[in-house]
Amino acid sequence: MAELVVLTIDLALLLLLQLTYFRELGTTTRHVTLAAQILLLLAPLALGYAWAGVAGLIAGNALLVLRPPAGWATFTLTVLVTGLASGTSPGEAAVAAAATGLLVALLGRPLRPTQDPADTPDLPDVPPAVAASKVHTAVAAERMRVARDLHDLLGYSLSAIKLKSELAHRIVDDQPADAKQQLSEILSITHHALADVRSLARAYRPLSLADTSDSAKAMLAASNIDVRVELDHDPLPEPVESVLAAVLCEAVTNILRHSDASSCTIGVRQRGSAVLLDVINDGAHARPASADCNGVRNQAERVKAAGGTFSARHADGGLFHVHATIPAPSAGAHHNPPDHRAS
Incomplete structure (x- = not known):
């Protein structure tokens, strides 16, 4: 071990x-x-x-x-x-x-x-x-x-x-079996990280919003953060889904790094020809919105390049709200049923 x-x-x-x-x-x-x-x-x-x-x-x-x-x-x-x-x-x-x-x-x-x-x-x-x-x-x-x-x-x-x-x-001392499970998951994450680096070298890296949501939920839950995930959208064009998944990754990373969150809500909703992503967490430190943060700036640039709008701001009650809206014409006539998942 x-x-x-x-x-x-x-x-x-x-x-x-x-x-x-x-x-x-x-x-x-x-x-x-x-x-x-x-x-x-x-x-x-x-x-x-x-x-x-x-x-x-x-x-x-x-x-x-x-x-x-x-x-x-x-x-x-x-x-x-x-x-x-x-x-x-x-x-x-x-x-x-x-x-x-x-x-x-x-x-x-x-x-x-x-x-x-x-x-x-x-x-x-x-x-x-x-x-x-x-x-x-x-x-x-x-x-x-x-x-x-x-x-x-x-x-x-x-x-x-x-x-x-x-x-x-x-x-590791009190629960060796659980510790071994965590190490197995670490190895799996490193395997995916290496695969992502290789895909970046090929200049092609599609991301799944559903998979990213599941991963985000597991990571937040492992930090004792009560998380609720709600997905309600039509099938999305691959570029739009990749941008939203990248924004979600960065939002969750910032929650883990920069907050003392106890709860988090992740929602993706379809509104006509646009799709909306909202990530709201409590326990946000009282400091100016990190507009100059590389991660936030990167995601704002991605969303803007996709023709959408992006914001990351503090709200009342110690909340922090990340919001992205991107035009997303439906990729098909079938509408996915709402996905309500809570920890």
């Missing part, structure tokens, strides 16, 4: 370090971050676990951070060590790590430090300064998009891992 705890913490630290690559970092900081990830990768290898997906992520980072000779040497060494550490199928593990690494390197090129303007090729009939400005703007926009998606993906998963790890730590 202690081994599972170590592996879970190790994976969480690896993923947290991965987020730092999407900030403006100097060369030295990037090298230190890569070195820290490599050291963290050695822990599961020493315990006999070859994480081909994570190893591939780090191998791809090496190609992005280091110059070609050192980058390819680190890439090759990481792939070989991963294969050798996999006792049952070394070839498959090595191939999986190599494929993941090459994909990360290919898709991560827009996130590499930009070139000096003098090194930027001129665009036809465009002054060099204007061309360089457009390149910098495009790179900044891509960096922001990927950072936002990673925040949405991993913020929710890491909050769940932290919550369940703390619970397992509290009950």
